[in-house]
Amino acid sequence: MFNRTLLVLPVVLAFAATASADPSMAPEEVLQSLIDKVDSKYLTQSSQNIMMMPDNPAYWVAEEGEELFMEKRGPKNASLEGCDFGKGPGVLEGAYTEMPRYFADTGKVMDLESRLVHCMMTLQGFSKKDAAIKKRHGSGSDMMKLQTYIGSLSNGYAWNPPMDHPMETAMRDAGKELFYRRAGTLDFSCNTCHGDTGKRIRASVLPNINVPEEWTKAISWPAFRVGHDNVRSSQHRVRGCYWQMRQGRIEATSDASIALISYWTDAARGQPAILPDMKR
Amino acid sequence: MIKHKNYTTPALTLVAILFATFSYTAVADSLSDSLIFEQGGFRLSQKTQEGGTVKDRLTQDGIQKVCSKLGAASVDSNTAASVTSMARESIKKPAGGIKLGDWKKGEAVARSGYGFRVGHKTDDHSKREAGGNCYACHQLDPNEIAFGTLGPSLTGYGKLRGTGEPILNYAYEVIYNPHVYFPCTHMPRFGHNNVLTGQQISDVMAYLFDSASPVNQ
Numbered sequence: 001m002f003n004r005t006l007l008v009l010p011v012v013l014a015f016a017a018t019a020s021a022d023p024s025m026a027p028e029e030v031l032q033s034l035i036d037k038v039d040s041k042y043l044t045q046s047s048q049n050i051m052m053m054p055d056n057p058a059y060w061v062a063e064e065g066e067e068l069f070m071e072k073r074g075p076k077n078a079s080l081e082g083c084d085f086g087k088g089p090g091v092l093e094g095a096y097t098e099m100p101r102y103f104a105d106t107g108k109v110m111d112l113e114s115r116l117v118h119c120m121m122t123l124q125g126f127s128k129k130d131a132a133i134k135k136r137h138g139s140g141s142d143m144m145k146l147q148t149y150i151g152s153l154s155n156g157y158a159w160n161p162p163m164d165h166p167m168e169t170a171m172r173d174a175g176k177e178l179f180y181r182r183a184g185t186l187d188f189s190c191n192t193c194h195g196d197t198g199k200r201i202r203a204s205v206l207p208n209i210n211v212p213e214e215w216t217k218a219i220s221w222p223a224f225r226v227g228h229d230n231v232r233s234s235q236h237r238v239r240g241c242y243w244q245m246r247q248g249r250i251e252a253t254s255d256a257s258i259a260l261i262s263y264w265t266d267a268a269r270g271q272p273a274i275l276p277d278m279k280r
Numbered sequence: 281m282i283k284h285k286n287y288t289t290p291a292l293t294l295v296a297i298l299f300a301t302f303s304y305t306a307v308a309d310s311l312s313d314s315l316i317f318e319q320g321g322f323r324l325s326q327k328t329q330e331g332g333t334v335k336d337r338l339t340q341d342g343i344q345k346v347c348s349k350l351g352a353a354s355v356d357s358n359t360a361a362s363v364t365s366m367a368r369e370s371i372k373k374p375a376g377g378i379k380l381g382d383w384k385k386g387e388a389v390a391r392s393g394y395g396f397r398v399g400h401k402t403d404d405h406s407k408r409e410a411g412g413n414c415y416a417c418h419q420l421d422p423n424e425i426a427f428g429t430l431g432p433s434l435t436g437y438g439k440l441r442g443t444g445e446p447i448l449n450y451a452y453e454v455i456y457n458p459h460v461y462f463p464c465t466h467m468p469r470f471g472h473n474n475v476l477t478g479q480q481i482s483d484v485m486a487y488l489f490d491s492a493s494p495v496n497q
Contacts, residue, residue, distance in 0.1 A: 177312035180351045182344040184337045185396045185475050186468040201416050203426040248334030249323040249399035256321030
């Protein structure tokens with residue numbers, strides 16, 4: 001059974017650098033520690049969501065994800081326990097907060113979603129056409145169940161994507177260019193809306209990428225999006241951003257999407273992840 | 281797709297690795313451009329409402345290129361000068377001079393964020409006209425509480441400034457291409473980029489200037 005007590009396991013703090021990074025905290029306590037640190041209209045904009053976090057529907061999704069993770073599935077009848085998310089096969093605690101990272105076995109920088117797809121194909125033998133891999137969105141999809149489970153095991157850990165390999169820094173730097181790249185009929189870049197503090201689009205207070213305490217909440221996906229009544233992923237957020245910017249459809253787990261996620265994760269470095277989060 | 285060779289020499293320089301692994305060529309002048317245009321980042325061939333493709337949407341024009349290069353920095357005087365002159369050249373005035381249209385239609389333009397979205401869902405302009413979404417960034421009608429703050433409040437715009445020729449001309453140019461006055465601004469170029477028609481611009485101007493408009497109450 002997956003529940004939050006799992007997260008209270010006595011895990012040695014890998015990064016003593018940030019006092020507030022503490023995997024034994026519940027997601028709402030992590031958020032509260034950030035609110036106590038910085039004055040942020042973004043972090044505090046929905047007291048209703050903060051109140052609902054202990055009953056986040058994403059916990060059920062994570063629980064189903066744990067079962068799927070352990071289950072022997074696919075043509076090769078294997079579980080995902082042999083999948084290496086960067087800290088060794090089956091090691092999930094704090095693995096997601098150290099992604100995207102370079103994987104020698106594929107020669108690529110991969111984010112959570114692309115690594116999961118890779119393991120489902122190589123270990124379990126699924127093909128890209130199988131629903132298990134093809135269906136990327138919605139609380140009912142295998143992909144979101146698994147991502148929510150794996151992500152939850154990084155709650156309270158500080159974001160710490162490795163920058164040791166030249167491809168990791170190259171992807172991060174390319175992601176930075178993408179973040180500031182204006183294009184399309186409205187001339188928007190991500191920076192149009194996420195470069196200042198306390199600004200609003202209509203009634204939504206926007207997170208500022210230059211304030212890591214705000215930005216960690218912004219990038220804490222999977223999160224239950226109340227307005228969508230579904231758990232959503234980082235890749236889903238990226239797709240939505242480009243759609244809103246009128247710049248077309250970014251391909252899921254393309255290197256462009258992973259580069260952007262590398263940059264946005266690097267920008268939250270040192271701050272504790274809120275997983276699963278709850279968003280508007 | 282990235283062609284990844286297994287490289288085992290950590291001593292390779294970054295540049296060599298980029299060429300070996302990303303195979304990004306002189307066609308794209310940066311890795312990010314290569315990821316967009318050469319490495320399958322986007323559905324480039326998808327059709328857009330204005331009759332082009334996503335590839336055209338993602339291809340930057342002069343102002344987009346120059347302003348993107350600034351990154352998080354604010355605009356320097358050289359960049360400002362070149363952007364302002366590009367913007368000045370782009371301005372097209374209506375043949376019969378600048379006239380105020382119908383503020384009620386202008387209100388709809390200011391409120392609507394519909395239009396030009398392409399991807400997993402695509403806006404259909406034959407069903408609904410594209411809007412200007414001014415409320416995303418500006419306060420206008422003082423009774424509307426769901427207004428954005430990326431831009432300044434425009435409440436009482438005409439009441440405070442009157443409707444003389446110079447101010448109408450200025451507002452028209454700001455809406456057509458705001459980089460004339462605010463180089464590398466975050467405000468879209470509604471005229472230059474053909475987001476709004478000439479009629480829609482005169483209607484939204486009526487919303488700003490007409491004494492009967494809720495903006496001026």
